[in-house]
Amino acid sequence: MSLAAMLGDIINGLLHKPATQLYPFERPKTAERFRSLLAWDGECCTGCRLCVKDCPTGALELTTIDQKAKRFVMGYRVDLCIFCGQCVASCPFDCLKMTTNQWELASLNREPFTNLFGTEEDKAIALARSSEENTKETDNA
Numbered sequence: 001m002s003l004a005a006m007l008g009d010i011i012n013g014l015l016h017k018p019a020t021q022l023y024p025f026e027r028p029k030t031a032e033r034f035r036s037l038l039a040w041d042g043e044c045c046t047g048c049r050l051c052v053k054d055c056p057t058g059a060l061e062l063t064t065i066d067q068k069a070k071r072f073v074m075g076y077r078v079d080l081c082i083f084c085g086q087c088v089a090s091c092p093f094d095c096l097k098m099t100t101n102q103w104e105l106a107s108l109n110r111e112p113f114t115n116l117f118g119t120e121e122d123k124a125i126a127l128a129r130s131s132e133e134n135t136k137e138t139d140n141a
Ligand code: SF4
Pocket: 038, 054, 055, 056, 057, 058, 059, 060, 080, 081, 082, 083, 084, 085, 086, 087, 088
């Protein structure tokens, strides 16, 4: 390569933005219909469980705290979710949606892969029930 061509390349490189993405300093914009983490709106949930029944991987679990008061806790296993969007399509009340920007899911431990949606009080009740059930199962084993 001649010195002139090399200088041309250097000047060209200095004048133009890099072709590569600057992630993680700049997060790439995802497509409008990109499917990342699931979001649940407890305000409109009736507890019909259609989403739970239709999920092909068993990633959803609904705990009823008080049916009359429409108090539910939705358990969402991110490690089981295949981001198919079936639960979103199945919900008759549009309570579920796939977010488009929560896709950085790598983790060194398992905690971030089990999400509970609901109020803090209801989540505490659901966790206490689940722990009671686990204890009973262990005692019966
Ligand atoms: S997106 Fe698919 S796999 Fe994930 S929770 Fe919904 S139905 Fe289940």
